[in-house]
Amino acid sequence: AQSVTQPDIHITVSEGASLELRCNYSYGATPYLFWYVQSPGQGLQLLLKYFSGDTLVQGIKGFEAEFKRSQSSFNLRKPSVHWSDAAEYFCAVEGGYQKVTFGTGTKLQVIP
């Protein structure tokens, strides 16, 4: 069975600073990988996804993620964080039959 690990429960960055959120997955084959963002009391919004091809994936809101098979990682990055990026971020893996497993999430706090 697939699993996802987000080792950072909470991250604080200054506005304008760069951001990297870590995600490691476990799956026997090539996974489909996703990053979602959730604002308080809201549903999930897809930031980006990786199915195949170029391992550097561009998403919305200036986010990107890089799939590294050798490290089983799919880290999310943004060069300059805005205050509106404060939210909770979930990494997810789809491992067949559209069954998606989510990580435990990383809460991002942005300070002025």
Add this chain to the structure above:
Amino acid sequence: GAVVSQHPSRVICKSGTSVKIECRSLDFQATTMFWYRQFPKQSLMLMATSNEGSKATYEQGVEKDKFLINHASLTLSTLTVTSAHPEDSSFYICSASGTHESYEQYFGPGTRLTVT
């Protein structure tokens, strides 16, 4: 993009009553819908998967008689929490996927259920 709605967004019910949550795909046909549950400060846990016109497939540990799922049409799935108890209080999120793009689920905004 594909839009999924949920109704109601918030509901408060008394212990022992039942409550129904609707999930609709507004601009696409959802062959598969998923129901998730999210406890405070935790991740989403898949409860069940439903395909239009067939019985839902429940994840291990989810009581099918307590969480009734109906997917009667390609645009509507409902989750009924029967004989609700305070421990059922949670954030319920549905998602839907269609035939036009595989492996991507579109999420609804969620329903906050509080059982008093």
